[in-house]
Amino acid sequence: MNILLSLFLSITLAFSVFAEDIKIIELHDQTIDRILLNATNDNDDANNDINTEELKSSTSATKEQDIIIDPEESESSEPSESVTAFPDFWENADKDDVLFLFDNLLLTNSLILNNTLIDALTLNSLPPQGFEEDEFNHFKIVNLIKLGQRKKAFNMIETLNEKTDYVDAFNLFKLNYYFSTYELNQACDFSNSFNRKESKINENYLLKVDIFCTFLQNKTEEADFLNSLLEEMDDQDDYFQKIFLNLKRSSKNKEDFTLLNYDENSMSLYSAMIRVGEMPLNNKYLMKDPVNFSMPIILSGSSDISLRLKASHKAYQQGIFNADSLSALYQTVDFSYDELTNIDLEKFHKNFEIGMAYLFQKANIQLLPITRVQSLVDFWSYAEKENYSSLAYDISRNLIDKIEPSPELSEHGIEIAKAHIHNSNFKLADKWILFAENYQSEDENFAEKIQSIKLLYKLKKSTNDKQFINILLNSDVLKGIHENIIKQEILLTIASVINENNNEIFNGNRNLYDQRSVPSIYLLNKIKQSSKTNNYGELLLSINISMVDKSWEETHPEHLRIILTALRDIEIENFFKDVILEILKASEII
Numbered sequence: 001m002n003i004l005l006s007l008f009l010s011i012t013l014a015f016s017v018f019a020e021d022i023k024i025i026e027l028h029d030q031t032i033d034r035i036l037l038n039a040t041n042d043n044d045d046a047n048n049d050i051n052t053e054e055l056k057s058s059t060s061a062t063k064e065q066d067i068i069i070d071p072e073e074s075e076s077s078e079p080s081e082s083v084t085a086f087p088d089f090w091e092n093a094d095k096d097d098v099l100f101l102f103d104n105l106l107l108t109n110s111l112i113l114n115n116t117l118i119d120a121l122t123l124n125s126l127p128p129q130g131f132e133e134d135e136f137n138h139f140k141i142v143n144l145i146k147l148g149q150r151k152k153a154f155n156m157i158e159t160l161n162e163k164t165d166y167v168d169a170f171n172l173f174k175l176n177y178y179f180s181t182y183e184l185n186q187a188c189d190f191s192n193s194f195n196r197k198e199s200k201i202n203e204n205y206l207l208k209v210d211i212f213c214t215f216l217q218n219k220t221e222e223a224d225f226l227n228s229l230l231e232e233m234d235d236q237d238d239y240f241q242k243i244f245l246n247l248k249r250s251s252k253n254k255e256d257f258t259l260l261n262y263d264e265n266s267m268s269l270y271s272a273m274i275r276v277g278e279m280p281l282n283n284k285y286l287m288k289d290p291v292n293f294s295m296p297i298i299l300s301g302s303s304d305i306s307l308r309l310k311a312s313h314k315a316y317q318q319g320i321f322n323a324d325s326l327s328a329l330y331q332t333v334d335f336s337y338d339e340l341t342n343i344d345l346e347k348f349h350k351n352f353e354i355g356m357a358y359l360f361q362k363a364n365i366q367l368l369p370i371t372r373v374q375s376l377v378d379f380w381s382y383a384e385k386e387n388y389s390s391l392a393y394d395i396s397r398n399l400i401d402k403i404e405p406s407p408e409l410s411e412h413g414i415e416i417a418k419a420h421i422h423n424s425n426f427k428l429a430d431k432w433i434l435f436a437e438n439y440q441s442e443d444e445n446f447a448e449k450i451q452s453i454k455l456l457y458k459l460k461k462s463t464n465d466k467q468f469i470n471i472l473l474n475s476d477v478l479k480g481i482h483e484n485i486i487k488q489e490i491l492l493t494i495a496s497v498i499n500e501n502n503n504e505i506f507n508g509n510r511n512l513y514d515q516r517s518v519p520s521i522y523l524l525n526k527i528k529q530s531s532k533t534n535n536y537g538e539l540l541l542s543i544n545i546s547m548v549d550k551s552w553e554e555t556h557p558e559h560l561r562i563i564l565t566a567l568r569d570i571e572i573e574n575f576f577k578d579v580i581l582e583i584l585k586a587s588e589i590i
Contacts, residue, residue: 088125088126088534089120089123089125089536089537090120090123090125090126090127090128090136090536090537091125091126091127091128091129092128092533092534092535092536092537092538093128093535093537093538094128094129094130094538095128095129095130095131096130097526097538098128098139098537098538098541099139101526101538101541101542101545102139102143102146102541104545105143105146105147105541105544105545105548106545106548106549107147107148107291107318107548108544108547108548108550109547109549109550109551109552109586110547110552110579110582111317111319111582112575112578112579112582113540113543113544113547113579114147114318114544115319116540116572116575117147117540117541117544118144118147118149118152120536120537120540121140121143121144121147121149121152122140122144122152122156125537128537134160134161134164134165134166135165137156137160137164138164138165138166138169140156141153141156141157141170141173144156145173145292147291148291148292148318148320150177150180150292153173154173154174154177157170157173157174167194168199168200168201171190171194171199171201172201174190175187175190175191175209176268176269177268178190179268179269179271179272180268180271180272180292180295180296181295182272182275182299184213184216184272184276187209187213187272188209188213188216191206191209191210191213192213202265203233204230204233204235204237205263205265205266205269207226207229207230207233208230208237208240208266208269209269210226211223211226211227211230211244212244212269212272212273214226215244215247215248216276220248223244227241227244236261237261237262237263237266238260238261238262239260239261239262239263239266239270240262240263240266240269240270240273242260243270243273243274243277243279244273246277246279247273247276247277250277251277251279264288267285267288267293271285271293271296271300274300274302275296275299275300275302278301278302279302280300280302280303280304281296281297281300281302281303281307282303282307283307285297286307286310286311286314290311290314291314291318293311294311294312294314294315294318294320294321295311295315295320295321297311298311298312298315298321298325298329305332305333305354306351306353306354308329309329309330309333309353309354309356309357310353312325312326312329313326313353313356313388313391316391317391323391323394323395323397326391326395327360327395329357330356330357330360330361330395331361331364333354333357333358333361335358335361339358340358340361340362340365341362343358345358345359345382352386355382356379356382356383356388356392359375359378359379359382360379360395360396362375362378362379363375363376363378363379363396363399364399369403369404369406369408369409370408370409372399372403373400373403373409373412373415373416374412376396376399376400376419377412377415379392379396380392380393380396380415380419389422390422393418393419393422393423394422394423396419397419397423397425400416400419400420401425401428403416405431405432405435407439410435410436410439410441411441411443413432413433413435413436413439414432414433414436414446414449414450414453416432417429417432417433417436417453417457418453418456420432421453421456421457421460424460426457426460426461429457430457433450433453433454433457436450436453437450451476452590453590455471455472455475455590456585456590458471458475459471459472459581459584459590460581462577464574464577465574465576465577468577468580468581469498469499472494472495472498472580473495473498473499486553486587487587487588487589489557490552490553490557490560490583490584490587490589491589492557493557493560493561493564494560494564494580494583494584496561497561497564497565497568498564498568498580514556514557516554516555516556516559517556518556518558518559519545519546519559523542523545523546524546524559524562526538526542527539527542527543527546527562527563527566528562528565528566530542530566531565531566531567531569531570534571536570536571536572539566539570543563543566543567546559546563547563551586552582552583552586552587553586553587560583563579564576564579564580567579
């Protein structure tokens with residue numbers, strides 16, 4: 001373990017306190033878990049796992065367990081401005097259309113679109129015509145879980161009337177939520193609190209819960225007896241049996257369980273049992289539900305560090321794992337001092353996540369500003385190849401905030417300014433932009449780069465849509481983009497929407513054929529019509545579904561124009577501005 005990591009752990013150990021209420025089994029060193037949890041935006045939001053089918057089938061869902069994983073309501077890597085919506089956000093929607101659209105909804109590649117729709121689901125809005133209030137609340141909770149927002153779903157359930165028709169579905173979700181967030185006392189107490197005789201939750205699953213909770217109380221013989229009852233019920237869950245056997249043997253078994261029979265709806269329970277026994281989670285969990293199983297993997301100290309880092313990057317992109325948390329996890333990767341000072345990056349060509357940790361640690365150990373900046377530039381460039389630029393800027397903010405401009409740093413002034421802009425540190429960005437402009441650069445593209453960074457600075461700092469649009473229209477960004485047809489079309493499309501009187505801007509574009517697909521007529525018409533009638537719920541749903549599996553660069557210009565036109569007058573504060581800024585950054589125009 002390198003010197004820096006040893007010092008890091010020594011300090012955090014001195015101040016970390018973790019005492020699980022259930023103390024009978026102390027097999028898992030919780031220190032790193034607590035460090036990571038303390039660094040996240042919401043300590044209660046550690047893991048998730050739920051199968052949304054359990055809620056869809058409501059009170060009759062006797063076979064629905066789940067897979068909970070906690071995509072949390074933390075700040076996203078590029079937090080958008082606060083969203084202001086209206087009480088009738090869903091009131092104008094049609095029940096049949098809403099049901100159909102949500103059934104086809106997945107997370108998009110756009111954080112802005114995802115977060116705005118998630119915010120809309122948490123509104124205390126009147127339900128669409130045809131929905132009873134209790135039914136609509138259940139419907140919103142189902143889809144919050146589907147989108148990975150388990151903490152929001154949990155909080156919403158806590159506010160609802162206990163007489164809801166969906167009590168079994170909600171109880172099942174809460175039970176699995178406690179297991180996946182490793183709140184074992186709460187899980188076991190809650191399991192004992194609801195009426196088992198009236199409950200329609202699957203009996204086998206509840207018996208597994210009883211076995212685990214009894215074992216946690218050090219009542220091994222009673223747990224064995226309950227397990228014999230489970231086996232008599234012809235339960236074919238070999239996965240549970242193997243984990244339970246390892247727990248009794250105190251075996252930190254690293255064998256691969258993936259070939260054993262397992263119940264997909266019991267994965268939250270599995271994850272808690274595995275963590276108690278310090279057994280590793282595997283890629284099956286991440287493949288099954290990358291949104292909801294990222295956090296259990298991250299907090300599993302026995303799991304492979306490459307898998308934990310991969311999960312942490314997915315969690316960061318969904319806004320449930322912040323930069324401080326990721327920094328702490330990066331520091332746990334074991335590199336020797338020699339490796340940190342002399343290693344070929346090609347070593348990590350098949351393991352991007354380890355390469356990120358290596359470059360971050362390497363930047364951390366640099367004492368001189370010039371060597372630190374040079375290491376960070378390497379880190380930022382490496383991250384950019386896999387579209388992790390925002391993550392890299394965010395996680396390195398503490399490494400550059402105290403660095404002052406100096407002649408030896410002149411060639412890196414623009415890169416440092418860009419990092420500060422992405423982190424919304426405009427005061428320091430302004431300082432570095434002025435510094436870069438005052439030094440002569442031998443880079444033949446310097447003028448273009450400085451203009452681009454100044455435009456990004458102004459756009460990010462703008463306070464409203466009108467100011468944002470004026471800045472963009474008065475910029476020279478259109479002049480330097482002719483070589484790249486895709487970028488040119490994106491800019492021309494944006495310009496045509498924000499400046500309706502300037503239709504001739506497309507005259508210079510003579511592209512005859514386009515291979516990019518467009519959504520169905522139904523979706524395009526739904527976007528247009530929902531915009532005209534201020535049916536914000538269906539508008540957001542339609543736009544999000546139309547963007548599933550698409551990046552902004554892969555979006556057909558006409559599709560993009562329809563989206564932007566629909567959003568231009570939407571009464572959600574800064575939404576239009578944030579979408580355009582995301583498009584410009586995602587397509588590397590600025």
